[in-house]
Amino acid sequence: MxxxxxxxxxxxxxTGSAPERxxxxxxxxxxxxxxxxxxxxxxxxxxxxxxxxxxxxxxxxxxxxxxxxxxxxxxxxxxxxxxxxxxxxxxxxxxxxxxxxxxxxxxxxxxxxxxxxxxxxxxxxxxxxxxxxxxxxxxxxxxxxxxxxxxxxxxxxxxxxxxxxxxxxxxxxxxxxxxxxxxxxxxxxxxxxxxxxxxxxxxxxxxxxxxxxxxxxxxxxxRPSGAIVYKGGDGQGTLSPEQYDRLVFEMETHHQGARNAGRPMLLEGGLDWKPMGFSPSDMEFHETxxxxxxxxxxxxxxxxxxxxxxxxxxxxxxxxxxxxxxxxxxxxxxxxxxxxxxxxxxxxxxxxxxxxxDLDQVPALAAERDQQWKRIGEAAFLSLAEKRALLGLPPAMAEQAPE
Incomplete structure (x- = not known):
């Protein structure tokens, strides 16, 4: 070889001439x-x-x-x-x-x-x-x-x-x-x-x-997010640090996660729940x-x-x-x-x-390959060599070295 x-x-x-670059x-x-x-x-x-x-x-x-x-x-x-x-x-x-x-x-x-x-x-x-x-x-x-x-x-x-x-x-x-x-x-x-x-x-x-x-x-x-509004009896609209930390702890512990889905919320001391935000359908979330x-x-x-x-x-x-x-x-x-x-x-x-x-062995193309073989096989004006070339086949053995 x-x-x-x-x-x-x-x-x-x-060849006697300059090589081609x-x-x-x-x-x-x-x-x-x-x-x-x-x-x-x-x-x-x-x-x-x-x-x-x-x-x-x-x-x-x-x-x-x-x-x-x-x-x-x-x-x-x-x-x-x-x-x-x-x-x-x-x-x-x-x-x-x-x-x-x-x-x-x-x-x-x-x-x-x-x-x-x-x-x-x-x-x-x-x-x-x-x-x-x-x-x-x-x-x-x-x-x-x-x-x-x-x-x-x-x-x-x-x-x-x-x-x-x-x-x-x-x-x-x-x-x-x-x-x-x-x-x-x-x-x-x-x-x-x-x-x-x-x-x-x-x-x-x-x-x-x-x-x-x-x-x-x-x-x-x-569920859409919301806000907890505090309305104190003394007219103050703010929670003390201790009350705020306790509220956050209660929310994270008892009202988040799939395990707590649908669990009722107990609000006390002037607390009120105000839902806010949009639902997934309103935001066209699934379409996006x-x-x-x-x-x-x-x-x-x-x-x-x-x-x-x-x-x-x-x-x-x-x-x-x-x-x-x-x-x-x-x-x-x-x-x-x-x-x-x-x-x-x-x-x-x-x-x-x-x-x-090998397109002939691809099942997804079986129907169109059958049509192509039939169409080329029935073309009487094509020689055997032309038909083999159209189908992607090498020349027939008898045509490789004609005597």
Whole structure:
């Protein structure tokens, strides 16, 4: 095998003319703005967003889990320009990438990191025997621990991974690359991606605040607040410090919390209760929370109907929403990530391979795939090679080497 198939520093063959330069003319400017050789920290707090938007918010949690699990379960096709493979070293590696994970667990973690931070990092564990082609293991690294070190041309020359005060640097100047960095589109950052969690940050804050308000209402027996008015018999409108402390103690001890809900209050000594404030319905509280939940779902590309959020009638039925979820969210993510992983592993293999979702094995797309196969199969004006190309199949064996 040709070990230098994807070597970035390999010179082009001598053709008698000057080699073509394909580096971006803006790369040096990007490097100067970033600082050559210094880590570039992401302009967001990934840990905070994850804590508030994933572990602390049910809508964000379900959106990430729904997309990551669906994308990780999509079957993959491995092929090259000549054939499609049922067994292949790349498929064998992905089926058991490391002792603690299978293919589904690895890709679920990778998709989850991309959805939470906009960046996914795969580490390749090189075998001791350098004659081996593929890595022995693949591991997903946490995005909040990784920083990019740009070079003079703007491209990363290293990645720093920090854990507990210790730092490990992955050198990206050799071949093949030890790190595969998959990032989402970010219009204002040259080195990091933009996550749906960042776009939904405001809606997540509103939803969390609404949940906190609901909890406070339940802790106070779901009753509007009010005021205790003191009208002393001597004409004085104030309580003594001892009376005030006793009143507060009685309120906190006997009239707060779910255990004391509905308990009658005994007022004495000129005390009178005056309810005040607004009910949750007057404040349109539930509508505000539902609107924030829909905004979170829209940012992630999940139809609100799939999350059980009321008030959404974009799709006629659940099956249509499910099909749109796969077409607009799951498959684009799975296609982009699988293509990046295939290109990265091709550098180890020394030959280009392709990984892409097998649309014929996705149950949500079964009806439209059946229609496509029938429509192409009945097209008499198309040759066999054209039909296979339209269906995403490699050329037939008889057409690969015509005699």
């Amino acid at each position: 040709v070990r230098t198939f994807f070597r970035k520093s390999a010179p082009p063959p001598d 394909k580096a971006s003319v803006t790369g040096r400017i990007v490097a100067m703005a970033s600082g050559v050789g210094r880590p570039v920290w992401g302009p967001r707090d990934t840990a905070g967003l994850t804590r508030h938007g994933f572990t602390g918010n049910p809508v964000g949690f379900r959106c990430v889990k729904l997309i990551a699990e669906a994308a990780a379960a999509v079957p993959l096709v491995c092929q090259d320009r000549a054939a499609r493979y049922e067994t292949h070293p790349v498929l064998a590696l992905l089926s058991r990438p490391n002792p603690g994970q299978g293919r589904a667990e690895l890709f679920e973690a990778l998709f989850g990191q991309i959805l939470l931070s906009g960046n996914g990092y795969l580490e390749a564990v090189s075998p001791p025997d350098l004659s081996a082609s593929l890595p022995t293991e693949l591991h997903v690294l946490r995005s909040d621990r990784m920083t990019v070190v740009p070079g003079a041309d703007g491209w990363p020359v290293a990645y720093d991974y920090a854990v507990g005060g210790r730092r490990h640097r992955f050198d990206m100047t050799g071949h093949p690359d030890p790190i595969c960095h998959i990032k989402s589109f970010h219009p204002q950052d040259d080195h990091y991606g933009l996550s749906p969690m960042q776009a939904a940050a405001v809606a997540i804050d509103v939803h969390n605040a609404a949940s906190g308000w609901s909890k406070a209402l339940l802790d106070n027996a779901a 929370k539902a609107a924030a939940a829909r905004e979170i779902a829209v940012a992630f590309g999940v139809p609100p109907m799939l999350l059980g959020i009321p008030g959404d009638a974009t799709y006629a039925n659940y099956a249509e929403a499910h099909r749109a979820f796969y077409r607009l969210t799951v498959l684009p993510l799975a296609t982009r990530v699988s293509a990046a992983v295939a290109w990265w592993l091709s550098g180890f293999l020394g030959a280009e391979v392709e990984l892409r979702p």
